[in-house]
Structures are given as structure tokens and as C-alpha cells.
Amino acid sequence: MSFPDLLATLGDWLAGVRGKLTANQPLAAVTWLRVGGPAQLLFQPADEDDLALFLAALPEEIPVLPIGLGSNLLVRDGGIEGVVVRLTGKGFGTVEVLDGARLRIGAAVPDKRVAEAAAEAGIGGFSFYAGIPGALGGALRMNAGAHGTETCQRLVELAALDRRGNRIVLSNADMGYSYRHSAVPADLIFTGAVLAGTPQAEVEIRAEMAEVAAHRERAQPIREKTGGSTFKNPPGTSAWKEIDAAGCRGLQIGGARMSDMHCNFMINTGDATAFDLELLGETVRRRVRAHSGICLEWEIKRLGRFLPGQGVTPFLD
Template identity: 50%
Template sequence: MPAVRGRLTPHAPLAPLVWFKAGGAAEWLFEPADADDLSDFLRALDPAVPVMALGLGSNLIVRDGGVPGVTIRLGKPFATVAPLDAVTLRCGGGASGILVSSTARDAGVAGLEFLRSIPGTVGGFVRMNGGAYGRETADVLVEAEVVLRSGERRTLAARDLGYSYRHSTLPDGAVVIAAIFRGDRGESAAIQAEMDRIAAAREASQPLRSKTGGSTFKNPDGHKAWALVDAAGCRGLRRGDAQVSEKHTNFLLNLGAATSADIEALGEDVRARVKAASGVELEWEIQRVGVASDHGEAA
């Protein structure tokens, strides 16, 4: 491995870092000291070594055999948010949705309240076009600063990211280190009221206090994924300690000792049942990474 100024850890367990609390280890976990440290590291790293960025691990299944290559986690140096003018914020790639929306509220910037409800970081929002409650990242992103797998730093306009529903064309191995979001002028009290409304709706409808991976399947055109899952009789369906949430059927849960293989296989059970019941083929929204263990199979 190239020399770094940050922290580079071999065989780092990833289960404690993801919401499901399951899965294997990273072959290497790199937490860069700053953007230059990240860029220098990637430039010197053998191009054949795979690279994956990890945010809060909220919409992720890490397979039990672990993740080969280098997993990059942006820590405190990248968890910053600062107003640029009356309606724009510069947000570090490691900043949470709560930090972004709260800073926007304090600055009187409306339109970013929906980020309060997405349990992830700016880097994940940009890559996956994260969204909720009728808005998505593509609606507010001006540009993103990324470090490519080659180590090159580049600024990409929102139009360059090929956004569609929960998808971008950001290259594999690229790491989002910052983004500029633009909202509208608003009153802090009204912004807080909207954030409170979103938080209450989320608390009422989602199993937030469970080991979960968030929204499991994308909504197919003309359908709600949760309704298709429910109609297929999957509410409460289990495989080992993996269960379809009874509160919100588009959430999978780890009841305690589920492996990632259990969770992923349960998701495939749900997809098969929905296809048989409705003819609709659900597409995973949760990202599944890594390799299967000797005792499990990857989908």
C-alpha cells in the first residue's frame, strides 16, 4: 500500500460501520487525512486494486466474505458544511443529511429539508441521486468535486452525472469529496417545521430503531415497492434472523444474528414472490458489495 497521512487499516471489520451490523471485513480500510491525502493515495495505488467508498453504511449489504481492495471512509475532515451565499452551501462528502439540512435551516436556505430524512452522507446522495418526500439530489445539486480512481480531482456539474431514479453515471472507484447544493431563501422557523414534519412521518412509518438497510427495492414505474411486497404476502417473512419489516414492507431487518447471506437471500425470496404474484420484477435499491463467504452464495 502507498504511504498515507491518514489511517490505513488491514482486515478492518465493516459490520460495526453498517446499519445491518452484518458482513465481513475490508481488505484495507483507508480514512484519508484530507483531499490531497486521498488523491495522492489513489494515484499511487495499483490500478488493478478495486476501490469502494463507504458512507454511513445505511443502504448497504456487505457480504460475509468481505470487500476486496480498499474501502475508503471519509471522516471528520470531510464532514463540513458552510454557506457560500444566500442560497448555496458547500458540503463535504462525509457530511450527513442531518448536518446539511440543519445548516441550511440556520442559514435560511429552504429546499434541502428532505435530506434530513435520508440516513447517509453527501457522497452517497450524489452517487445514488438520493431522495425522499418528492425531492432528490438532482433537484438541488449544482456541482460535485470528486477524486477519480486515477487520483485526478475533477469538478462535475450536475448535468454531467447522468442522473435518473436512484442512479448516476459517476465512474466506479470515484469518491465524492464535496458538493454544492442550491436551495431558495426561506424562514428558519418554516424550514424547521418542514423538517419536523418529515421526521415525524418517517418515525411513524419506518422501523428506524432496528438494524435495517433502509429502502430495499426501487419503486417500479407506476407502483410502490412496499405495496407489491405486501400484496405478495411477504410482510413479516423470515429467513433465519432476517425479516421483512411488519411496519414497512420495503425494509429488511436483522433481528439479531442474521448474516448478510440471510438478508440478501430474503431479499431474493421477496423478489421471486413479487414476480410470481404481480409479474413485476423488483430492482434492488440497497447496494450489495463484497464476496460471499465459504458458507453462503452471492445473488
């Protein structure tokens, strides 16, 4: 499936854009689940100024969607209409050490690199990022966390561009953080943030990071095509426990399977479609609801269109 070519309709102002523009760019290769249709137009801006120029000139009726490294993203088989913005490490991948055990970090910096940079600077409190896939922009958006620490505990302020290309700065309080959620508008594109930790010896930090990595190796199917945790943990319990109790460990639909190793991880066994994966997730939700009365909430973001004739009706929404 392909969309009408947006590039042919946008006008001469594109000559001032320095980043890469690609019409009908397949997105499966940039998501960890390796499924999904194309972006109508994929824009990889050269830097923040380039992105601001593009957004300011882009007709307002054209939707814009930022994505990161695609670690917890399910793009539906029909693709994503409008412009998909994907920040690159070259333009948004800087790390700067500041006074007061703080770091200024670009939104495209992988979470693992955030942990590494903090360790090099002797700044504690970031070891949990060593086990989180994806980049900082996604962590800021979803309040990513692990091992008892969340992004909201580290954020000082965040830089972003709005849909019209205006630069704004948000405080931690502005983010409206809760468990795996922020309340800021979905069309804000985060470009970087200042994070704060505490002074700590590098050797101690690296020991913590090693334990995080070892736990991930033991407990998660990290060598599979997966999007990380499929569902949020319900209050008072763990999603995997409820999935297991409902008999969904190893449940498979088409090429999509709930991992036998960690049954809150959905994996592409090799030939899954996005439809297979989303149908599997909704089937798990239905079975858990029938078994325990618990309504699991998706942690993986599902975006885009179904192919004609397809569709997955959410069982619980």
C-alpha cells in the same frame, strides 16, 4: 475469513500517508445492518490531499471502493477485496454557506446535518434530507430523495477524485441522474458538492423538518437494524404495496425479516448474516414477480464476496 495483508506489500510510499490504514478491518460495525466481512484494507484519509496522494501511488490493479455511513449497504460475509475508502467527518465534514442560497458541503456530512445547516442559513429546499439516513456522498451517488424532492434538484456541481487521484469537477448534467441512480463511474470518490436552494424563513423550514421526522417515526422501523428502503419503487406503484400483496410482510429467513411496520424495510433481528438478508431479498423479488409480474430492483447496495460454499443466485437477473 481474512485476506492477505496489503499493507505488507505496498511499499515505503505509505510513510507519506497521514490517514488511518487498517488491514482486514471488520465492516459490520460501520453498516446499519450490522453484518458483513472485512475490508482487505480500510483507508480513512486525513483530507482530500491525503486521499489524492494515496490513490496516485496505489498500484492500479488494486480495486478501490468508497463507502459512506453504511446506511443502505449490505457487505457480504466474505468481505471486500482491495481498498475500502471511508471518508471521515474531520477531513470531509465541512459546511460553508455561499451567496445565492447555496451551500458547499463535504461528502461525509450526514444528510440530517445538511438539512440542519440549510435551516440555520435560511435556505429552503433541503428539509427532505432530515429523513434520509447516511451522508451526502451516498445521496449524491444514488440521487437520494424523499417527499417529492431529489438530490438532482439541488446539485450545482460536485468535486471528486478519480482512481489515479486526479481532481475533477462535475456539473449536474454530467451526473446522468435518474431515479435512485447516477451514471458516473463507480470508482470516482466524491469529496464534496455545491448545492442550491431558495431563501426561506427558518421557522418555516423547521416546521417542514419536524413533519419529515414525524412521518419517519410513524412509518419506518427506525429503531431496528435496517438499511432503509430495500427496493426501488417500480413505475406506477410502491415497492411496499407489491411486497405486501405478495404476502411478504413479516417474511423471515434466519435472522433477516421484512418489517411488519414497513415491509420494504429489511431488518436484522439480531443474529442475521449478510447471506440471510440477501437470500430474503431475492426471495421477496421472486414472490413479487410470481404474484404481479413486477421485477423489483434493489435499492440497497450489495458488495463483496460470499463465504466459500455460499451464494445467492439472483432470481430475476
